[in-house]
Amino acid sequence: MLEAPVKLPEGEDVDLGRPAGAEPAGRPAVACAPPAGRKPANGEDVxxxxxxxxxxxxxxxxxxxxxxxxxxxxxxxxxxxxxxxxxxxxxxxxxxxxxxxxxxxxxxxxxxxxxxxxxxxxxxxxxxxxxxxxxxxxIGRVFQDPLSGTCASMTIEENMALAFRRGRRRGFRRGVGRAERDIFRAALARLDLGLEDRLTDPVGLLSGGQRQSLTLLMATLVRPKxxxxxxHTAALDPKTAGLVMDLTCGLVEEERLxxxxxxxxxxxxxxxxxxxxxxxxxxxxxxxxxxxxxxxxxxxxxxxxxxxxxxxxxxxxxxx
Amino acid sequence: MTFYAFTGALEQGLVYGLMALGVFITFRVLDFPDLTVDGSLPLGAAVSSICITSGVDPWLSLLPAMAAGFLAGAVTGALTAKLKILHLLSSILTMTALYSINIRIMGGRPNIALINQPSVFEPFRALAAALGLNVWLSSSLLFLVMAAAVTTAIIWLLRTEFGQALLATGDNPKMITSLGVDTQFTIIIGVGLSNALVALSGALVAQNQGAADVTMGVGTIVAGLASIVVGETIFGSRRIVGRVVSVVMGSVIYRLAIALALSLEYFQPSDLNFVTASLVVLALVMPKIKALAQKRRGVAHA
Structure with a gap:
């Protein structure tokens, strides 16, 4: 469905654009060019x-x-x-x-x-x-530099806990709540990088691609408007950039961000x-x-x- | 080393350990090299002393001393965060201003004697006497209790949401701002807290040695750094608990090492600052030397 062939009108010079500032014509059904086998999260979107x-x-x-x-x-x-x-x-x-x-x-x-x-x-x-x-x-943000979005000296769970409190007042409750770890583990599991078993590892031990994936996850952990x-993929090698783009699509599509x-x-x-x-x-x-x-x-x-x-x-x- | 020198070093290690914990908050947690401490240590001493000589309870005098230290640190924090002055320079400016302020606080004099004044040690001296302990150990006992309490409090704080925000402010301000933390606020509060501890340390030192002196803060930052790096080099802990505890341990070991060095015939007391500075340099380059040695070894194996 997602890769339905696009029928190009005949003739070469099709006016593809619309004037700058015009309203978008409508909300399209498909968020991303689909990685093979991925289905849209929800058909109702259409x-x-x-x-x-x-x-x-x-x-x-x-x-x-x-x-x-x-x-x-x-x-x-x-x-x-x-x-x-x-x-x-x-x-x-x-x-x-x-x-x-x-x-x-x-x-x-x-x-x-x-x-x-x-x-x-x-x-x-x-x-x-x-x-x-x-x-x-x-707002959730991911930067170009994969090292910019996480704290290297803090652990994976601490970083996620920081993101979990995005936009909330930070008081004197525990910095990493006990119950939160399950949420973090579940979120990390979808990366398929094995990070769910490394919650207490410092983020500095991760590769650039892993850190960028983590940043993306953190930016969407609390649903941003x-x-x-x-x-956010410019500083990554092509293969890693592809993986991060897949993750981006998945998250954006699922949450309709x-x-x-x-x-x-x-x-x-x-x-x-x-x-x-x-x-x-x-x-x-x-x-x-x-x-x-x-x-x-x-x-x-x-x-x-x-x-x-x-x-x-x-x-x-x-x-x- | 005599018993007197040993207990003296222990005592100093613990009381200046409070100062080192303060320096840890700026230097390691916030990544903020803060020289305010050279001024906030005598500030705490001055405030506490003037309170005591005007009849305030010595315990109670610690509160305004800490408040004054917090304020001094907050000024440095605000100069940096709000007025965008380089952190190092901000702290030097505050430290310089504090010299004048400290003399004002002490009524225009550069020092205040606390001989024959009540101090926080009295009940402990009585306790030590009752227990049949050497009276010299009573101050150490009190400082041990206080160092343990402050260490615990800092460990607790760093594990809270606010403490985690402090750590993140030092590690990656761009990131933590994007997650909703006002780093101007965390810097001002953090540097304030740090200097409150340094002032507490200064107040206790003054009561212990029986005088507050405007020059007593010289070299505070270097001693604080020395304690931190000695602790890190020896214990090398990565977890928060270990890192905080090793600061106090580092402070005690540092003071013992200094006492040992000074007990050698060659050194005289004024060599202290040179020995300390050399020690800090050595401890700071140690990790690099280690890494280099490992690299060499790696090359040799390959």
Whole structure:
């Protein structure tokens, strides 16, 4: 079902995009390009498809502007009046060359670097002035560096317990509750890495891929309103990156998490998610919904990119 | 080494063990090199002494001493977390300011004598006498009880949700912020707690030696680091319980080693700081030397 052949319309030059900022056409049924044999977590997803478009957005960015090095010759307009609405359960891939504003956009949403102007809403709530740690109650994050998402000197169960309390007040109860260990073990078991038997090992003993898988698990241990993935497979070898992407798909699909994923890999951006947006010079220049995305190839994407932006494309963007 | 030197070292190891536990919280838990301690140790001594000379119960005087230490640490924490001044520099600034403040607290004098003043040791001296123990051991006994209590409290704290957040703040602030912890808050509270312990240690030292002196804090941080690294080198524990206990053990061993060194004819008391600094350097590079040796051996086998 998932790999149903996509019928390409005849003729070469199909207009695949829709204007930037347009509403997503509807919530697609399929979250990820399926690893062989995986079934969607829930068939009902298809039924609710039409309702999704009318739902209030889970994330809304309004007229975000962010400049760096203000007042110097190096002043950069990193995000330039950007508007974005993401529906609940939508899985959005974000691409763009270096300096296009992807990470800055993530920073505006996560609170690490709040915008100069514009507003950010999560589930209708204005979080623009919330500090980063307060937004954590709504947002789960995975970073590019596999070492960034975990504490090396602390044990696996301690790390998971930290994540288990995301967005909650931390008082003088036990840091790792007795009953929680079963929850952690069950969650770890799905990684199939044997980590469920190593709860008291320091995370520093794990490999980069293991740590990134653990981080992903931790980011979703308490269901986030929004999952932000910032090139989270870029620093991994291809095989490990594949495993982490499979895990990402599984978790996002099962929990139907609203997800933003930055990637430099065009194929990944085409294969995964419900929607693909391309940033250039701080603006969204392309915005494909699921249907348009199905027909997309890397070459189409490049052509679209060149047509819209007349810009240069880094080798990294092409080769991923 | 004489019996007097031995009990003196034991006593110092335990009372400065409280200080070392404080340094452990900043240096190891928060990864925050904090030199405030050179000022907060005499701060605790000054506050406690001025309380005692104005008629406050010596036990009770420990509370304002600790509160003052907490405040000093919180200032350093705030300079770093809120004003974004480099942690090392923040702590040096607080330490420098504390020199003036300590003299103010002591009424414009650089020291206060506590001879013939009540102290927390009196009941213990009476107890030691009643038990037929050497009276010199009574202070050690009290310090042992206090060191055990504080050690237990820190182990408990580090296992709580808040303590885990402290540990994570030191290990990976980016990660723990993304999980909802305000690291500015944890740093301010953590450095505050650390200096409260250092001030407690200073107050007890002053009562024990019968005087508070504005210069008594010189070298505190180095002694604290020495205790930590000696404990780590000898015991090398990775678990929280072991790590905290080894700080106090390290402090006692360090003081005994110093006493031993000073009992040799060659050394004079003013060599203490040089010996300590050398000891810390040695302990800090030890793991690297070990790793290098292992590597060499590995190459030889291959």
């Amino acid at each position: 039924v609710s498809e039409d309702a999704a478009a009318d739902e209030a957005p889970m994330l809304e960015a309004r007229q975000l502007v962010k400049r760096f090095n203000l007042g110097t010759v190096n002043e950069v307009l990193a995000v330039d009046g950007l508007d974005l609405k993401v529906a609940p359960g939508e899985y959005v891939c974000i691409i763009g060359s270096n300096g296009a504003g992807k990470s800055t956009l993530m920073g505006c949403i996560s609170g690490t670097s709040p915008p100069d102007s514009g507003r950010t809403f999560i589930e209708g709530q204005d979080v623009t002035v919330w500090p980063e740690h307060r937004r954590a109650s709504l 929004l999952l932000l993935l910032d090139e 609203t997800t933003l994923m930055i990637t430099h890999n065009m194929q990944q951006a085409i294969s995964f998610g419900h929607r693909l947006i391309m940033l250039h010079q701080g603006r969204i220049i392309l915005d494909f919904d699921q249907q348009a995305k199905r027909r997309l190839t890397v070459r189409d994407l490049l052509r679209q990119f060149q047509g819209s932006a007349m810009g240069q494309i880094s080798d990294r963007l092409v080769l991923g």
